[in-house]
Amino acid sequence: MSRADRGPRACGNPARAAAVAADVDLTEDATPQKIESLTHATDPARRFVVFLDTPHMRFEGARDVRVALARFLDRLLDEHDVVGVMTPDIAPGDIKFGPKESVIPAVMQDESFWERARVGSRDPKEDRYAQCFPANQYRDVASEMQERHREQVTLDAFDKLIDFLSTRDTRTAVITLTDGWRLFGPNPRLGGNISSNRPGGFGGFGGGGGGGGGGRGGRGGRGGRGFPGGGGVPRGGTPQGGGGNGDDGRDVSAVSRTECEADRQTLATLDDTLRLDRIADAANRALTSFYTIYARAIAADQTPTGKPPAVVANQEQDPASRMDAMRQLAANSDGLAVMTSAALEGALSRIAADMTGYATNNKLDGKFRNITVRSLRAGVNIRTRRGYRGASVDDVLSAGPGSAVDSAFGSVAAVSPRANFRIRTAMARAGDAPDATLWVIGELDYRARREVTWTAGATADITIVGADGQEVVAKSVDVGANAMSFTMRAPETGGLAPGEYAVRVRLRPNNQDGLPVADTARVVV
Numbered sequence: 001m002s003r004a005d006r007g008p009r010a011c012g013n014p015a016r017a018a019a020v021a022a023d024v025d026l027t028e029d030a031t032p033q034k035i036e037s038l039t040h041a042t043d044p045a046r047r048f049v050v051f052l053d054t055p056h057m058r059f060e061g062a063r064d065v066r067v068a069l070a071r072f073l074d075r076l077l078d079e080h081d082v083v084g085v086m087t088p089d090i091a092p093g094d095i096k097f098g099p100k101e102s103v104i105p106a107v108m109q110d111e112s113f114w115e116r117a118r119v120g121s122r123d124p125k126e127d128r129y130a131q132c133f134p135a136n137q138y139r140d141v142a143s144e145m146q147e148r149h150r151e152q153v154t155l156d157a158f159d160k161l162i163d164f165l166s167t168r169d170t171r172t173a174v175i176t177l178t179d180g181w182r183l184f185g186p187n188p189r190l191g192g193n194i195s196s197n198r199p200g201g202f203g204g205f206g207g208g209g210g211g212g213g214g215g216r217g218g219r220g221g222r223g224g225r226g227f228p229g230g231g232g233v234p235r236g237g238t239p240q241g242g243g244g245n246g247d248d249g250r251d252v253s254a255v256s257r258t259e260c261e262a263d264r265q266t267l268a269t270l271d272d273t274l275r276l277d278r279i280a281d282a283a284n285r286a287l288t289s290f291y292t293i294y295a296r297a298i299a300a301d302q303t304p305t306g307k308p309p310a311v312v313a314n315q316e317q318d319p320a321s322r323m324d325a326m327r328q329l330a331a332n333s334d335g336l337a338v339m340t341s342a343a344l345e346g347a348l349s350r351i352a353a354d355m356t357g358y359a360t361n362n363k364l365d366g367k368f369r370n371i372t373v374r375s376l377r378a379g380v381n382i383r384t385r386r387g388y389r390g391a392s393v394d395d396v397l398s399a400g401p402g403s404a405v406d407s408a409f410g411s412v413a414a415v416s417p418r419a420n421f422r423i424r425t426a427m428a429r430a431g432d433a434p435d436a437t438l439w440v441i442g443e444l445d446y447r448a449r450r451e452v453t454w455t456a457g458a459t460a461d462i463t464i465v466g467a468d469g470q471e472v473v474a475k476s477v478d479v480g481a482n483a484m485s486f487t488m489r490a491p492e493t494g495g496l497a498p499g500e501y502a503v504r505v506r507l508r509p510n511n512q513d514g515l516p517v518a519d520t521a522r523v524v525v
Helices: 062-076 100-109 111-117 124-132 141-165 254-267 272-285 295-302 319-332 341-354 393-397 404-410
Strands: 007-010 024-028 047-052 082-086 172-178 288-294 336-338 368-375 380-383 387-389 421-428 437-444 458-466 471-479 485-490 500-509 517-524
Touching (some): 047 062, 047 141, 062 100, 062 172, 062 295, 062 341, 082 100, 124 141, 124 254, 141 172, 141 254, 172 319, 172 341, 272 288, 272 319, 288 295, 288 319, 288 341, 295 341, 336 341, 421 500, 421 517, 437 458, 437 500, 437 517, 458 485, 471 485
Parallel strands (some): 047 082, 047 172, 172 288, 288 336
Antiparallel strands (some): 007 380, 024 368, 368 387, 421 437, 437 485, 458 471, 458 500
16 A cells, blocks of 8 residues: 655645545556545644754854744744754654744753854764874874764764654654755775874875865865775774873773774765665655755854854865755755755745655565656646655665674664664784784763663673674673773684674663663674
């Protein structure tokens, strides 16, 4: 069974003229579909989410944009609508939906929504990267890691939001205030061997310094030599090392260096162009459209000159690519990108006209399905989104190519999909030895740590499985309630032979009333 949203209009206005099945012709991939019934929405409330992408509002006076946003929302929403506010730091389940009379004042007055928009604001991970890779020793390493991390956090939040909204039958408009995303691609130089004592330093390849790419498919930078290919960790900063001093003079522990190295390897492999397409595909299946608003453009009304405010410390590189990414997400989810303050007026009527129901064919074939709906009654035009990409079996099971390693992933699927718990891995070799030491780092999301479930600490059950399906490592680690993170070396002595491995970690709360969470990773030595 397939569902489709439609927006009938007669003489340019919304119409209910085509409300009988005989009046409507519906096709999917040019195949006529039988219409079982047509119904109008009985619930007058429309659902909106205002997504404040504050980590990507890196300009002077970014928080002043709330004035223009409040005016826009006041005109867009009516008394029956429900709206909630989300930032990348807010879990979807914590969104507080309410009428505009309560939400708009919160947008104006609640400073927690705008904390990351402060000039120079960085989260703990960004601070850690600056300590592990001081700018005067590792040029552009920390700055690119910070920017890639910010982009990853925002896209992760989009994924979680869509999962949350997919359980609802009504269409949702996500009003996204942002300066856009560079859509980083793989960067082998960032993930390669780096050293703090190389003569001449390093070339600029993106992030905070050099004039390079790294975004929109990971194009190479134009300035300097960049990093050579390869793997491993910085010389003088291996996971086994005893630490060192960061850019602020504080000691960087071996554990922090290990976490930095794991993140460096992960961030170097991002492919966010494809990921943004997958987010749009999931949004279509979840009855969700993104309406992206260029924050700097609407902030222009708050400046004395009427021009967009200046970017702080060159933190928003490649604005054209960022805006292209905003257009990409909006267009592929049947939304709209608003790039100027003058375009806000047209966006009001477009969003109002779009807020109808939408639903999908549930076949797991992964194919794009073209939807066409037309009225057989003269004078009535019906607008629908162009279609959607169906989920595939891989999307549902998150399974890779078939191998014995994949069996390690299936057993955790039912524990806690998309939990607020993640593991990362880092490898280190001694000289030219083929074997490698694997470091496994696990961390519970800081918001989840506040839950009663985790106040008594937890136990991490760590299993590493080889390509032949045999367990290589099985170990349990106590995780303290204060940190809710751990680092483990595998194996304790020696190393892992070359091959493919699956790492599975199950985090069990010591509070017996709580449910465990789990994550997996694939590693190739």
